[in-house]
Amino acid sequence: MPAHSKQASSRRAGGKAPFLHWMVLPTLLVLLAIIGYPVVSTVYLSFFEYNLLDFTPPEYLGLDNFAQMASDRIFWISLKNTLYYTGGTVLVSMLIGTAVALLLENLKGPVWTAVRALVVSPWAVPFVVVAFLFRFMYMQNGGIVNDILLDLGVIGNPVSWLNRADISLGAIIVANIWATTPFFFLLVSSALSGIPDAVLESARVDRAGLWSTIFHIKLPFLRNPLVVGSLLMVISNFNDFAKVWVMTQGGPGYATTTLVVYVYRMAFERFEIGYASALGLIWLLLLLLVSVFYIRLLWNRQND
Amino acid sequence: MTDKSHRTAGSRGTFRAISGRALQYICIAVALFWTVAPIYWMISTSLKSELEATRLEPTLIPESPTFGNYVRLFQGDLPFVSFFINSVITCFLAAIVSVVIAVPAAYALSRRNFRTADQTGYLVLVVRMFPMIVLLAPLYLILLNTGLLDTMFGLILGYTTFGLPFAVWMLKGFIDAVPVEIEEAARVDGYRQWEILLRIIVPLIYPGLVTTGIFVLMEAWNNLIYPLTFITSIEKQSLPAALVLTFTGQFKTDWGGMMAASAITTLPLMIAFFAVQRSMVRGLTAGSVTGT
Numbered sequence: 093m094p095a096h097s098k099q100a101s102s103r104r105a106g107g108k109a110p111f112l113h114w115m116v117l118p119t120l121l122v123l124l125a126i127i128g129y130p131v132v133s134t135v136y137l138s139f140f141e142y143n144l145l146d147f148t149p150p151e152y153l154g155l156d157n158f159a160q161m162a163s164d165r166i167f168w169i170s171l172k173n174t175l176y177y178t179g180g181t182v183l184v185s186m187l188i189g190t191a192v193a194l195l196l197e198n199l200k201g202p203v204w205t206a207v208r209a210l211v212v213s214p215w216a217v218p219f220v221v222v223a224f225l226f227r228f229m230y231m232q233n234g235g236i237v238n239d240i241l242l243d244l245g246v247i248g249n250p251v252s253w254l255n256r257a258d259i260s261l262g263a264i265i266v267a268n269i270w271a272t273t274p275f276f277f278l279l280v281s282s283a284l285s286g287i288p289d290a291v292l293e294s295a296r297v298d299r300a301g302l303w304s305t306i307f308h309i310k311l312p313f314l315r316n317p318l319v320v321g322s323l324l325m326v327i328s329n330f331n332d333f334a335k336v337w338v339m340t341q342g343g344p345g346y347a348t349t350t351l352v353v354y355v356y357r358m359a360f361e362r363f364e365i366g367y368a369s370a371l372g373l374i375w376l377l378l379l380l381l382v383s384v385f386y387i388r389l390l391w392n393r394q395n396d
Numbered sequence: 397m398t399d400k401s402h403r404t405a406g407s408r409g410t411f412r413a414i415s416g417r418a419l420q421y422i423c424i425a426v427a428l429f430w431t432v433a434p435i436y437w438m439i440s441t442s443l444k445s446e447l448e449a450t451r452l453e454p455t456l457i458p459e460s461p462t463f464g465n466y467v468r469l470f471q472g473d474l475p476f477v478s479f480f481i482n483s484v485i486t487c488f489l490a491a492i493v494s495v496v497i498a499v500p501a502a503y504a505l506s507r508r509n510f511r512t513a514d515q516t517g518y519l520v521l522v523v524r525m526f527p528m529i530v531l532l533a534p535l536y537l538i539l540l541n542t543g544l545l546d547t548m549f550g551l552i553l554g555y556t557t558f559g560l561p562f563a564v565w566m567l568k569g570f571i572d573a574v575p576v577e578i579e580e581a582a583r584v585d586g587y588r589q590w591e592i593l594l595r596i597i598v599p600l601i602y603p604g605l606v607t608t609g610i611f612v613l614m615e616a617w618n619n620l621i622y623p624l625t626f627i628t629s630i631e632k633q634s635l636p637a638a639l640v641l642t643f644t645g646q647f648k649t650d651w652g653g654m655m656a657a658s659a660i661t662t663l664p665l666m667i668a669f670f671a672v673q674r675s676m677v678r679g680l681t682a683g684s685v686t687g688t
Contacts (some may be wrong), residue, residue: 093453094488101603109509109510109511110509110511111510111511111512112510112511112512112516113510114591115500115503115504115589115593116500116501116504116510116516117503118497118500118501119497119498119500119501119560119564120501120516122497122522122556122560124504124521125558126522126531126535126553126556126557127526127531127557127561128528129536129538129687130531130532130534131526131530131531131536132537133534133537134530134531134533134534135538137534153632159588171648176637183425191423192426192427193596195420195423195424195427196424207424207428207430209433209670209673210428210431210432211427211428212673213431213432213435213666213669214431214434214435214671215669216497216614216662216665216666216668216670217435217662217665217666218617218618218636218661218662218665219618219620219636220618220620220636220637220639220640220661221438221639221658221661221662224437224639224643224654224655224658225434225437225655225658226434228437228441228651228654228655229434229437233452234450234451234453234454235454236454239453239454270431270434273431274431286571302416309569312504319582321470321530327525330527331527331528331529333528333529333620333621334618334619334620334636337640338620338640349633351529352527353530355529355532356532356621357470359532359533360532360536360625365533365537368533369533372527372530372532372533373530374530375527375529375530376526379525379526379527380522381523382525383521383522383525385519386520386525386586387521387522390521
């Protein structure tokens, strides 16, 4: 791929290149309408008190919404929950996905192809279904999770996984890990297959042990894909709505309320569009920060 | 845990090699159980009678397997077939619209034949990461004011907010892999730029177009927040949103029926997924992963 971009940039150096190309115009215009305008509108509304149910025009508040946010206990709880949810999911999924990819790396044949297909299959389960499925399995009475754990003697009494403030977020994270692990498995598997044979060959000649092969030879090749992949998953989990909404709707109390759930409730249950916009704006800035990391990473790669 | 590294261990390591292998298989078995068990549980429960599905001591294998839950989905009070068709139509159209608009942009970005190509490319990338929740209220107000709330158009518009930037960036990756030399010959023959795109590039990246379309389709199929907000009458609802909205009603304690509905919701995604699985990672990380 670097070879192509080099060719492309050398052609570009012709000097008479236009400022913009008409071919990107349709995309830019559509994005301007369905993303540009809403974002500007969010910024604008974040300075107003605007409740859809009041039927009164928006009232200018200045920075009041943001001041309110600083002292809004639920905002901080939801921010903390989002960080746990995203961090926990991405970290554990990455570890499991990498480990399973290494375990299956050199196993060939139809049986192992089938095993690989099974290992990635959770990726194809819609988020809503993941949520319902785990909600069913987590049931206090008659849920399979409690049934198995009781039989194994791990717990003495059935646990109400999703209704206890101390463990509900953890229970949702487990479900989310189940759904996210296949991404890292696929990512690492394809990165592993990209390691040049010569490198592995020289490790063999040097009689490098199993662990030193993994840590000193394979992991350096996995670093970049893992960084890019985790950033993508951080962004996608930051925005995840379906799983939390279906499993707990953010409860009990605010124990599993993530920022997305909080903004949704603010906008579409209380219809406080102004305050919801202010929350959304902070949200946007946080994500932009992550995006900048991601883009700088791609940028450095391209200029290597 | 490779067989290559074990082989070098020599005869002294034979025992270690065997126990290493056993450990490897045990770990794989655990991983396999972890991924397959919930899916098995969904299918198994969907084949149970209503009573058996919620029994306090769950049965691992359905005692008397029945397709009753599936039959009831299509004969019950709820327009389940409509939900399915609504999802199929809106997701397909969103995928097609996104890909068609994205192709020329991806081509121009890949060939970088304009001065702001880098900036435009990164703009699209940033937009791809925008939190949907920020767009939700303004888009809702737009649809409300234009009378497009509760229409398929509004839903497709919503899906396009993530489908289009995603498609541009992914298609750019596919076009990057087409050597520029192929175009030179066509240019010498007097082809214009849009002719090169339509007659040479598009046929060459056809599999990429399908893959990109399916990705957008999957994302749209997965989406819950837009249909939940933009669609207000139940018979126009998408499949995932309908599951959420009806669970409080029809399915409240009917987990067998719920799991049957879940299995039907999963099936199209499963088929689509395995059709494009091989280009999955490459598509998602769009050229940023070496060796894909």
